[in-house]
Amino acid sequence: MPRFSVRWMVAAVLILVVGGAFFFCEYLIYFPTIFKCAWPKINHARGGEGIDGRPMDSPVRAMVLSDTHLLGAVGGHWFDKLRREWQMERAFQTALWLLRPEIVFILGDIFDEGKWSSQKHWEDDVRRFHRMFRHNTDTELVVLVGNHDIGFHYEMDWFKLQRFEKVFNASSTRIVTRKGVNFLLVNSVALHGDGCPICQAVEKELIKLSRDLNCSRQNSQSGSGVMDSCEGSQLYPPASPIMLQHYPLFRVSDAGCTGQDAAPPAERHLLFREKYDVLSKEASQRLLQWFKPRLILSGHTHSGCEVLHDNKYPEISVPSFSWRNRNNPSFILASVSPSSYTLSKCFLPEESTVIGVYCSAGACLLLLFLAHCLWMKGLLQCLSLCLLGKHKSL
Numbered sequence: 422m423p424r425f426s427v428r429w430m431v432a433a434v435l436i437l438v439v440g441g442a443f444f445f446c447e448y449l450i451y452f453p454t455i456f457k458c459a460w461p462k463i464n465h466a467r468g469g470e471g472i473d474g475r476p477m478d479s480p481v482r483a484m485v486l487s488d489t490h491l492l493g494a495v496g497g498h499w500f501d502k503l504r505r506e507w508q509m510e511r512a513f514q515t516a517l518w519l520l521r522p523e524i525v526f527i528l529g530d531i532f533d534e535g536k537w538s539s540q541k542h543w544e545d546d547v548r549r550f551h552r553m554f555r556h557n558t559d560t561e562l563v564v565l566v567g568n569h570d571i572g573f574h575y576e577m578d579w580f581k582l583q584r585f586e587k588v589f590n591a592s593s594t595r596i597v598t599r600k601g602v603n604f605l606l607v608n609s610v611a612l613h614g615d616g617c618p619i620c621q622a623v624e625k626e627l628i629k630l631s632r633d634l635n636c637s638r639q640n641s642q643s644g645s646g647v648m649d650s651c652e653g654s655q656l657y658p659p660a661s662p663i664m665l666q667h668y669p670l671f672r673v674s675d676a677g678c679t680g681q682d683a684a685p686p687a688e689r690h691l692l693f694r695e696k697y698d699v700l701s702k703e704a705s706q707r708l709l710q711w712f713k714p715r716l717i718l719s720g721h722t723h724s725g726c727e728v729l730h731d732n733k734y735p736e737i738s739v740p741s742f743s744w745r746n747r748n749n750p751s752f753i754l755a756s757v758s759p760s761s762y763t764l765s766k767c768f769l770p771e772e773s774t775v776i777g778v779y780c781s782a783g784a785c786l787l788l789l790f791l792a793h794c795l796w797m798k799g800l801l802q803c804l805s806l807c808l809l810g811k812h813k814s815l
């Protein structure tokens with residue numbers, strides 16, 4: 422066989438192995454993994470109808486993810502940043518394409534360094550976020566605030582909060598209503614209960630929203646117009662809300678959490694600190710009493726967990742969406758009607774799988790190189806040339 426054809430054949434195999442592994446790990450892998458996920462179906466026998474008993478429209482298809490932690494200019498290595506952001510962008514864009522959610526919620530800690538970034542770095546972080554999480558008009562993106570976006574309570578100020586709210590063009594505490602479903606968004610960083618100006622403003626807003634929701638329920642039950650005590654309140658559909666926030670409600674630890682994305686066994690029994698890892702007991706109880714949510718979705722812990730508060734309020738901790746925080750990131754698919762909901766979890770490709778594919782490709786290349794040496798020159802001659810650094814191109 423002529424030499425040049427062997428050389429071309431080796432080059433082709435090299436390109437095939439290296440290019441194939443790269444294309445698979447960086448692009449293709451997201452498709453089969455997310456293709457396995459599907460929207461859960463609402464059981465019509467158990468509340469699949471609207472709140473007033475009439476057949477409902479199709480449920481809201483909501484995708485929920487959390488803790489993207491886009492690395493900032495100070496703490497992030499450029500390669501780490503490039504890699505994590507590429508992975509999240511591909512995962513998000515593939516999920517949009519395959520699953521077509523109507524609404525996407527990100528439960529805070531969007532940015533890693535929003536709490537201290539300069540205006541220039543903040544703008545750069547925001548620009549990258551908009552590129553990664555771009556979407557068409559069929560999908561609405563709703564973002565909640567987390568402690569890394571505006572700082573923990575002691576670091577938070579009006580400037581950082583308003584900077585965040587301006588980017589996403591909405592208040593951090595509000596109700597988003599779609600198809601008769603009320604999604605209550607809570608700025609949980611401001612629930613310290615110490616009377617700070619931001620805490621006061623957020624609590625005032627929560628009390629107003631709680632009154633509005635209660636009046637909406639009473640109004641729908643009485644069916645005779647707005648009651649006197651509800652004069653001036655804004656009316657929402659009469660469904661109890663799905664509450665979304667960054668901090669989880671108070672729980673002692675993750676000891677009761679199970680599942681493949683629960684905290685590692687060594688960390689599960691570590692006690693949570695109130696107002697740091699989870700909300701305080703008081704703030705948690707206030708939220709439950711005010712809103713009586715039928716479901717709570719929260720982030721912050723970076724691990725998955727299911728908790729039942731007071732034997733009737735279920736809470737799901739949504740794990741981090743970033744491979745920097747987990748080997749197996751995931752997101753939640755929620756089908757929600759005014760009176761019912763069903764959830765499923767969609768896992769993304771595992772980092773260990775990707776590393777395994779790259780290692781296999783590397784091993785393949787090594788074998789090919791050895792086979793090539795054996796075939797062309799004999800192994801000993803090849804090794805001696807390599808050791809002497811006088812290896813000539815074959």
Ligand SMILES: [Zn+2]
Nearest residue numbers: 488530569721
């Ligand atoms: Zn976080």
Ligand SMILES: [Zn+2]
Nearest residue numbers: 530567568721
């Ligand atoms: Zn957090």
